[in-house]
Structures are given as structure tokens and as C-alpha cells.
Amino acid sequence: MKANPTDVLTGIYYIDGDVAAGYGALAAGCKLVAGYPITPSTEAFEAMCRRGPQVGTVFIQMEDEFGSISAVLGAVWSGVKSMTITSGPGYSLMMESIGFGAMLETPFVLLNIQRGGPSTGVPTKTGQADMMQSRWGSHGDYELIAISPDSPQEMFDYTIKAFNLAEKYRCPVMIMSDECVGHMTEKVVIPEADKIEIEPRRFYKGPPEEYLPFSPDPDLVPKIAKAGDGLGLYITGRVHDERGYPVKNEEFKAKYVRRLVDKIRLNKDKIIELKEESTDDADVVVVSYGISSRVAVKGVEIARQKGIKVGTLRLVTVWPFPDEKIIDLAKKVKAFVVPEINYGQIVFDVARCCHGQANVVLIPHGGAGVHNPLDISDAIESAAKEDKKIEGVVEFKTRLEKIVFERGLKLKE
């Protein structure tokens, strides 16, 4: 299915990542955006509030983030595509209903423009420390999809993709962007509507009396319905059978929750998108995502000038994690270098997949800024020189940390 021409603002723009994501959502056919303003995500909500009413997209500023995400879920079950937009503190509040959305197999999109944390953190500056929260934040077993764009153009493109994935797999999709990408202003090309592929909702079309809202198709994803169609929906966050009716026994729990995780795990190959470069003969591979992958470009360039064979692996899709790819590369390379704006999150998944076959180096950053490319090139260089196998994750000492801690502030000897 192609995008609706009225939803698409075809043209060439010079806009920031937040606004591009807003335009992407409208192009994807999002018809309700509910949110609560929070820096640094506000511009995305503003863009949708400004343009939304002109293309039939309703916006509502809810009373809080609990309300925003609940309204989004309600809107999806009324039959429209819907999204919410937030950052760190709001994201924490939304965890309750992210799990609820996953349990109900509700297709919706959540844009998280990450900022420095924890708590209020540094509201106006960047961070990448919500990555594990996006995977494990709500209680119970569930799987979802998380994407990490690295430019305003990608914010547009991948917001559309996020909607498509949500519809295809009936699951929540997180766009885990960050303040730098959100506030980065660059050229964004919005194509004509007929060049934009839209995944239609998998509505049930059979006889009403035969409808089973949680009876899966062969790809493990069930057909969805909407309220008001006379199907007598019974939808609950309790573990339920194919009719949606609550069940308590462990067989049903095993059957249902297993499918919730398997519909993502077994479709991983179709979901995961990676950008891989020069990994074939590399000694060191830099694994990165979001703004850190933009910064890593310079670090890799410097390291290559020194004659080091460096490859890059960009996680466009962060969750589900590309286990197989890392396992495969670990057999060939000396080390992985992982720059991320936190004190170690994705790096532990890289290490998990390495099985000790390659060294894993974390370049940490506390947030409120991005890495110094020289740290990345230095980390690559030392990883390339290291001949010993080192267990666990090695933490690279960055220039910033040396300055801070050599002034006398010491965490430990």
C-alpha cells in the first residue's frame, strides 16, 4: 500500500530530527498523537500539532505520560494508527502501558528522544542510557522492536518503518533516538507519496462469529479488529486464550507468552536492519548506534589513516539484538569497540554474543555530550594492538574521564 498524498509533505527541507520524525509519522498515516511535552522531544509533538489538523490527524496534550500512552492504545483499538513522543522521565512513566501494549499485541509507535539521565538528568543534552530500559522496562516477558536513527533523514524514513513494523508484527515499536539527532538540523528529502510504502493494518475480514482476536497466522501474528465492529471484543492484559478470555493455567501461559516472544524472535531476520562496512578483513569492528555512530565515523577514519583495519557495524535495529551477526564476526575479528553514551548497556549484549572469542571494549560517556573521536580512534588502536584475550568488557579510559578524575575525584583506586 502507498502513502496517502495528503499526509505527505513532499519536498526538500532543512529541518531537525524531531520535526522530521513528526512528518514521518504523518506520512505513515498516524491519525492520533497523544503526548505530554518534554525536552528534548517537544519539537516532534509541536510539528504534529501544527500540521496534524491539516491532514486529519488529531492531537491531544494529555495530563501525563500515563494518559498519553493509554490514549494511544485506545486509539489503536478504535482502528487508527497512533503514536506518542517522550523522553527519559516520561518514558519511565510509560513502562506500565508498554507491557500492556505488548500483551494486547497492540501496534503503536513510541518516539523516545533520549536525554541525559538518570532522573531529571540533563534535560537539554543527549544520552543513550535508556537502551536497556527499552528492552526490559516493563515487567514480564515480552519482545518489542527498537530502532535507532542517526540523522534527520533517517528520523523521517525510520519513523515510517517503525509504523510498518508495528503493523506487521502487532507489537510496540520504539524509536530510540537521542537529543543530538533530535535537534540536529540537516537536509531532509520527503519523497512523493507513491514512493512511500505503508503496511496496512491486518484487519480481520471474516464472519464476526468466527473471529478469534489472538489466533495467530502462520507468521505467529494474529489479525486485529477494532472497537465498534460488532465483534464483541474481550481484550484483557491478563494472560488469555485465543478468544481473549483470561486463563490461569501454566499451559496457556506457556503457550501465549511463548508466542509473544517468538513472533519477534523467529522473525528476526526480517526485522533486523544493520549497516555494515569493511568488516570482511577487519581486525577491529566498531559497533554503534544513533548519534554515536555518526561520531564514530571520524574516529574510524583516523584509525584507518594509521593503517588499522577497522570495520563498522551500525545497529539500525537495536532490539531484537543481532546475535547471529556478532557471533559470526567474533570468529573473525580481534576486538569489538563499542562507543555509547552510557556506562555500558549494548556492549554487554555484544560481549554475550562473543563467547570470549574476541575482546570487547566499551568507550563510555556519561551523557550531556558526545564522544571525542580521538578516544574512539585510540580505543581502536589499542584494541588492534592487544594480543591477549581479555575476559569480560574492557573499559577504555577516555580523555574526559582522565581530566575529571585526575583532578582528584576518584571513584576507586
Next chain:
Amino acid sequence: MNSITSAFSKGIEKSGIDRKKISMPSDVPFNPDVVKALGVDYFQIPRGRAIAFGTGLKLGNPSLRVVPVAGDLMTLGGNHFVHGARRNMELLIICVNSFVYKKIAGKPIPSTQSAFSPYSTFEEPFNFPHLGNSCGAIYTARWTALHTEELADSVAEALHKHGLSVIEVLAPGPNYYTDIDSIELELLKFYHENSTIKNNEDPKNVAIVPDEKIIVGKFTDKERPTFIDSYNVQHSKILGDKFTPHGGKNG
């Protein structure tokens, strides 16, 4: 609960509204057979979020009639209620006030002053119709599980109101007590002896006070633009032809 459900069903019947168009988001777990008998779409959502979820349902499809049936209305859902009423979102909220959290026997809730806790409760309760009325609800009423006819009439009337309506229902809900029948009977007897109907009473006078008669009746019935009305007026005024009005009154 059974008498309320049948009164609700009767109310839908009387209103003439197509049951298929009614959505019932609720944090109260309903039996699937009951929902089937009601003929509505039912969503059991996280505690307190019925109104927010209902807001999404209504905005997504304005032709739906959304009836959040709320248990944790003034605790977890307090802010959603206050803002729902302020916006005048088109919802009919049925607040089942059971004097206890049904499953947590003995815990007092913010809307009642009762003795179903080991040493009674000492907190001031909410005066629910007054709260709704002052936040902007266009219809408020209170009935007990005894007043099934009146409740059905209220439901039928409120289903045709454009805006946020709220009906508080006092109901014995201690399903998990060992001696259910005697407690239910005792409470119904209590309602019978201790309630008095005062329609159009100023909501600020209807607080539930120990040792005084519980005032039931319809307290508020007014008109005011709904969220969708105001949304359409505002955007039509500024955007003119570029704006296509959303939904409108009941679609």
C-alpha cells in the same frame, strides 16, 4: 455488581443506542460471559487508566460511545478524571464505589468513609459528584445497588449527553468475604435504611458522611462544548478550509 450490570444493560436498552457501538474500558475485571451478554466491546486495562484509554478510543473513532467503568477512579486514575471532566471528553463514567477494593479486603478507598478496615478509616473521603461537577462534568448522579430502576434511567439519559457524565454507584462488592450473602444483604439493607433521593441537590451538599443519610439522585445536568466540538471550532477558525472537522457530536 450483578444488579449494576443488569441496570447498565437495561439503561443501554432504554437509550436505544446500538450496543455494538459501545466500548467499555475498565479496570474492573468482568466475566467474559457478562460482557457477551452486554454485547459491548470490553477492554480490561491497567488500574486507573480507563478514562485515558477511553479518550483514545473516542478520539480515534468519534462514533463510538465510550463507557469507562472505573474502580480505581480517584486513586491511580484521579488525574485522568479531573482532566477528562475539564476537557469535557465525551465519556460516560460509571464509578463503582464498593466501599472496599474488592480484592483487598479491609483497605479503605479515597471515595468512602466506611468501616471495612480493621480499625475503620480516618481519612476524609472524596465527594465524588461535587468533584466531577466542579471539574466540569456535565452530568453527575449517584445511586446505590438498590436503585436499579433509577440507575438504568440515568444510564439511558447520560448515554445521550454530549460530554463527560459520571454516575457513582454504591455497591456491595466484598466477593471475597467468606459470608458473602449476609454481607451483601446487610449492605443492601443499610442502603435501604440510610439513603434518601434528592434530585437536583447541589453536589457540594452530597458528601457521604458517617451516621447521616446517603444522598442519591441526579445532581448535575448541563450543556457545554465537548473537547471535539472545541477542537473543531478552534481549528476551523484559524485554518479555515485547510481543516476538516473531526467526528463531531457522536460522529
